[in-house]
Amino acid sequence: MLGTTSLHPGLEALRDGFYMLDPEWRVTYWNAAAERFLGVPREEALGQVLWEVNPQLRQSPAWEQLHRVRDEGAVREFTASNPAGGADACFLVHAAPIEGEGIAVHFRDGTEELKLNERYSRLIESIQDGFVAVDPEWKIVYLNRIAEQLLRFPRQRAIGYSLWALLPPQSPEIAGAMRASMQDGRQRRLQGITPEGEIFEGRRFDLWIYPLPGGGISMLFDDVTERFEREKDLARLAAEAQEASRAKSRFFAAVSHELRTPLNAIVGYTYLLSSAAYGPMPPEAQRAADRIGICTEHLTRLVEDIIVVTMAEVGRLPVVPAPVPLDGFLPDALQPLRFQAEAKGLRFVIQVAEPDLSLETDPNRLRQLLLALLSNAVKFTSQGEVRIEARAVQPDASEATMPTGPELHPEAVEIAVLDTGPGIAPEDRERIFGAFEQLGDPSRSDSMQRGTGLGLTIARQLATVLRGRLWVEER
Structure with a gap:
């Protein structure tokens, strides 16, 4: 029997309790x-x-646990009450068999640790996500209420159950991620996974995997099936809305084309009336004919604008690229x-930086784009100047640029329209490109002076069609 402390100097230094028992339950060390x-x-x-x-x-559970250690030769870990410490006090006990000598029992005050674990447990139980923790041997050490409901176990x-006995074998993506985190101690996340197996019924999950400090891993999984279904519904609705928008655009394009014929007739006959081709008219009739001509021209421009916008939206705006030397093109197009x-x-003022500056693009679409921009600049500038500058620039790899080929320079061309008008507030510099957006007083009724609000919309769509970019900045 061991009854002296000299044989166990290291055990005497322990802050934790330690005692040994022989096979007859007699204390041999304390x-x-x-x-x-x-x-x-x-x-x-x-x-x-x-x-x-x-x-x-x-009368305590420790009696049964210690007998199992002796009779089964198995290591047991359990809690035991500590009457001296109060009603909630307890010990954390580790009991192990010693071959031929009995049992060694190591214990420590676990009151605060268990209280902390209980707080963590309440926290984990309160979350609406499933939580599972396993030790390095893949034995489950914790399973919260949501995980219990999901796994139906x-x-x-x-x-103490093996995780692999519960996890469907047809989920290699999940198993691979868990094994990798167990091995390298790194966090991982899987999004929108669909585990195989009857218990999951085709549901989708986001899975977070975290390494545990003492070994093992924990898993937090969120059932995102409803979110995915909502996203699918939103995607379907968005596709339906886009198709409806395309149908609307096709309708407007068709109607606008049909309007051209009667409008052309009105324009022609109004011109004949105004020019006295059918004989002189009274002054009042002449003024009426002139007014009809002005209104018809405005309506014609509106129809043409709608045709350009709708054809660009449905992707049917024809583009015929050709070499465009800007030194000669700009003065002619902007006359x-x-x-x-x-x-x-x-x-x-028209200023081209290099005399031989040119680009490969559709000259008609480029003319439409520039006329839309310059019309706005002239309309809203009361004094000073309107200037257009063209120069070669190195394209940003992230920007859409004109196509290049063996006969073309790798540079892009920047065409800037500058004016001395009142300017545009920073918060309005994107809004102005929306269809029918107009700055200023919306209550004004002189729409033929204010325009349709489609000019800059058309300009940006044309820039996109020509593989360019259009923006507003202050210089």
Whole structure:
């Protein structure tokens, strides 16, 4: 029998309690911490049967656990009450068999640790996600209420159960991620996974895998089936809305084309009336014919704008690329705007940085784009100048640029329209590209002066069709 402390100097230094029992339950060793925790001096404990030293053990779960250690030769970990510490006090006990000598029992005060674990447990139980923790041997050490419901397995039976016995074998993606986290200790996340197996019924989950400090991993999984179904519904509705928008655009394009024929007739006959082709008219009739001509021209421009917008939306706006030398193209294409600007007393300046600057694009679409921009600049500039500048720039790899080929330079071309008008507030610089968006007082009724609000919409769509980009900035 071991009854002296000299044989166990390391055990005497422990802050935790430690004692040893022979096969007949007699105490063979009792360290100083055991004296302190259990309130029994070493001299009174040595050589005595444990149940005589601590009679309360007979009525506690520790009695059964210690007998299983002796009879089955298995290591057991359990909690035992600590009457000296109060109603909630307890010990965390580790009992192991010693071959030919009996049992070694190591215990420590686990009151605060168990309280902390209980708080964590309440927290984990309160979340609406499933939570499972396993040890390094893949034995389940914790399973919360949501996980219990999902796996359809009582948690009392699950504790100590192998995770692989519950996880469907047809889920290699999940198993691979868990094994990788167990091996390298890194967090992982899987999104929208659909585990195989009858218990999951085709549901989708987001899965987070976290390594545990003492070894093992924990898994948090969120059932996102309803979210995925909502996203599918939203995608379907978006597709239906896009198709409805395309149908609307096709309808407007068809109607606008049909409007051209009667409008052309109205324009032609109005011109004949105004030019006295059918004879002179009274002054009142002449003014009426002139007014009809102005309104018809405005309506014609509106129809043409709608045709461009709708054809661009449905992807049917034809583009015929050709070499465009800007030094000659810009003055010719912008001549009508020069007349308008000079009629308002504005300077109209065209500046091309290099004489041979050119690009490969559709000249008709480029003309439409520039006329839309310059019309706005001239309309909203009351004094000063309207300037257009063209120069070669190095394209940003992230931007859409004109196509290049063996006969073309790898540079992009930047065409800037500058004016001395009132400017555009930063918060409006994207809004102005929306269809029918107009700055200023919306209550004004002189729509022919204010325009349709489609000019900049058309300009941006044309820029996109020509594989370019259109934006507003302050210089």
